[in-house]
Amino acid sequence: MNKKGKLLIIDDNKSVLKSLQLFLKHHFKELVTCNNPNQIPGLMLQNEFDVILLDMNFSAGVNSGNEGLYWLKEIRKRSEHTVVVLFTAYGDVNVAVNSMKHGATDFILKPWDNKKLLATLVSGVELYRTRVELDESKQQRKLLENDLKQIVTKMIGESDAIRNVRKMIDKVAQTDANVLILGENGTGKEIVAREIHNKSKRQDKIFMSVDMGSLSESIFESELFGHIKGAFTDAKENRKGRFQAATGGSLFLDEIGNLSSTMQSKLLSVLQNRKVTPLGSNKEDNVDIRLISATNANLIDLVDEGLFREDLLYRINTVVIEMPPLRDRGKDILLLADYYLKKFVQKYGKQLMVLNEEVKALLLSYTWPGNIRELSHCMERAVILNDKKVLELNDFQLDNKSNTNSIGDKAISLEEAEKILIESSMRRNKGNISHVARELNIGRQTLYRKIEKYNLL
Template sequence: MATQGTILIVDDNPSVIDSLTLFLKRKVAKIISTESPNDIPTILSKHQVDVVILDMNFELTENTGKEGLNWLKEIKKLDPNQVVIMITAYGDVALAVEALKEGASDFILKPWDNQKLLATLNSAMELSRSKREVSHLRTEQADLKQSINKNSQAIIGQSPPMQEVFQVISKVAPTDANVLVLGENGTGKELVAREIHRLSARASGIFLTIDMGTITETLFESELFGHKKGAFTDAKDDKMGRLALAHGGTLFLDEIGNLSQPMQAKLLTVLQNREFTPVGDTKTKPIDVRLICATNRNVGEMVTSGHFREDLLYRINTIQVELPPLRVRGDDIIQIANYYLRKFGEKYGKSKLSFSPSVCERISSYNWPGNVRELSHAVERAVIMCEGERISPNDLLIHSTAESNNLGDKPISLNEAEAILIANSIKRNKGNLSAVAKELGIGRQTLYRKIREYGI
């Protein structure tokens, strides 16, 4: 046993306390002792005790173990997770069984065998550590769930491209299939991941997000798998990794395309084996998470160029959801703008604000290269700047792109002309890509490819 943990010895015989203390003082970090069980509540309130070694008999006239069992029950009332080892000079099997039924983790007879005592205490210490880990995990999950529910937002949109997305979500959500969400920055990839989680059988579990683009290679394993105390210089305490925190729920890996090759290999190994090992530990732990990944990069091209592992792509890409950019979503744009107008109007005490017709036209015609995220920031800024009850073009601080969406007389390339034709058709058909493809006389897959190619 490593020198760690705190034990409490409760026995009315000072010789027993002295013997146990002498034997265990080099094997545990801290030993607390008392001859009176009445001290137990006070000691447990002041100290984090890993294991209580509790005598069964405190009355000289009675050796039934009843008093010890009563104190065991009291300890469990104070802390149901407290690990307790009962100790007695009377080898009554029935008494041992009763103590175990009441929540004792084990039973030791006086006089004890040192090696058996040490093995029992070692197991109890490990049980205590596991229980505290689970308790910590549940607290973390409760806090995270509360935060997630507080900040949750529904996906807004009735355009044909979004209806296709909703259909895919409804089909994939009830399964446990891994999902890859593709789309430009700001299109709402995390909202899609949250909606899949909300509609899944894991909805009561945690939804945990990791931005893979912000994790350095040196911290990747620690963040994802956790670490043991002393595993490296700054590892001052045990840390639960995100995989453990998300156990039973959904893990969302955003910006998966930013992973380096070594990080990709480590993630692939975990997904293949469905288990991981915390840094500095020797024991593997199983994982039970629904995996959803997202990226704004073309992972197909990354595989071709050797920057992304093809076998990892197969693992994360059972189902693919491709989010359309805001500029092809037609009337959704105004609907989303109104949502943010209400949200920020309430936030800044301007709930009566509305958009002027010229602002609505400008919002609809603007290209929104930053997608929904840019729209959100623009509306929030307009709400702050507006001094009346109607937001004007001067408050919005964006410029219409309608003037640039024509061929004009200036020399342009064939690709530029094609991009303008497609953009105009999308606007004319209010984001109905089936109608756009029919109008332009091309297939839908070809249309999707050109939209991505031209950044429309």
């Protein structure tokens, strides 16, 4: 017999509990009995029950059913999925019927009929599963809707650098190997991740994207691993985390280099065991995801500086794909510019626009510190502010002088030059130390010492 469901029976009559246990233990996967309703909160904290069979009266000489109604409400507060079946004597039928307005699903009369009791409880288990699946579907749909709101483009380009990226994608896509995508901000790392998913055997399942850089330690576990109702002040319902929601599909962890050591440890544990424990629960959920990570940080340097766990790095970088900066992609710049021009012309209802030759030359010579993201914004701004068919130099605000590390012909010391380079990089990267360290190809601790030395804070 394929036994299913976890059942809790609460009745103050130990003989009733014994009889029910002997009969029902052959039909359910797990069976817990209890003769004291005050134990309900503790039992529900430790277990997730499919069905609870609840007696209506517990105190001697009391048959109002108020005790059962009280505990019914307490159960509903703690679990919106658990099915509650009331256990009542003939005289309590009206009370039992009224209790169904407060969330009870059915009631069983004492003395009970074994066949009807079993049928009611088995139906309760199926109802519980349906409730859980509907809730999971709703949560997954909500996450997907949020994900689809993000702007996603396709991989455009014919440069050797992009051809090599495509070859790597084709090689790794059909495997379940963990992939680490490296590259500067705005180079299109998420596009690579989506391409890997779309060419994989998981392509019909969910692609879930998580910006790790936006997660604080206080919400990290809840967001990634989920939580149960009551786990913290605002936890008003059970919520699946990104790992559970992405099961069967691909999970993309962007900016993974920004995680604190505590967050790294928790993530490593899940990746090793392929199990997550929702916040506030002691029940583990199995997860089956294809992991794709991305960062603009130099993780090797972070490992050397003790800022990133070496064992986590080895766990996520089975295959490494490097996304080239836009400045190294040659005429791909013009292909991308044309793509974004057409996209924004359509979006804003403008006439078809083209670039004149001077603009094309400017775009090819510009260093694009913000990469594809900057190019997209540049094209969007030009479309919004213009109504003419041919766009010219004065329609764009690009200044290559502000994007060079050139110090000029002035005679200065090596220390003065180093200070200028660091100041310039900090301005470009808006004070982001990880980005500055990567750009200057030095370790973060070394950079901190130089910032202090030159009083640049």
